[in-house]
Amino acid sequence: MSKREVKQNNKHPIKDDNGEIRERRVIRYEQFDVNAAESYFSQEIRETDWINLGKSKFGEDFADWKFKCPKCGTVSSGRDFLNKGMAAEKSRVVCIGCAWKADNFFGTFGKGLVLNRADESKIEVFPFAD
Ligand SMILES: [Zn+2]
Numbered sequence: 001m002s003k004r005e006v007k008q009n010n011k012h013p014i015k016d017d018n019g020e021i022r023e024r025r026v027i028r029y030e031q032f033d034v035n036a037a038e039s040y041f042s043q044e045i046r047e048t049d050w051i052n053l054g055k056s057k058f059g060e061d062f063a064d065w066k067f068k069c070p071k072c073g074t075v076s077s078g079r080d081f082l083n084k085g086m087a088a089e090k091s092r093v094v095c096i097g098c099a100w101k102a103d104n105f106f107g108t109f110g111k112g113l114v115l116n117r118a119d120e121s122k123i124e125v126f127p128f129a130d
Pocket of ligand 1: 069100
């Protein structure tokens, strides 16, 4: 992971164990210990790097990519969603088992990844399943 600019005022940098600066969300609950709460927030990665990572794990077809729900552990692929008449892209943000969504208040409990997109928006996604 490389150093990142802090572009949004709802973010602040925290140094990790290697002394690298990582961007994390501000802790919302004042009673949380910052160091303890750090693990609740997902690492950030450029979306292009994430796409390359996914291709290296599962191949070129996104429908074959597998994701693990951070809440119930269900593993699903884009093809599972297609088979239920839903968009394959949902597999990275919605659990087909418990319907947990990566964009809810608790996100992915720090188990997923926050993708930095080309337009500078961010999206939190489920972790890859393996
Ligand atoms: Zn689930």
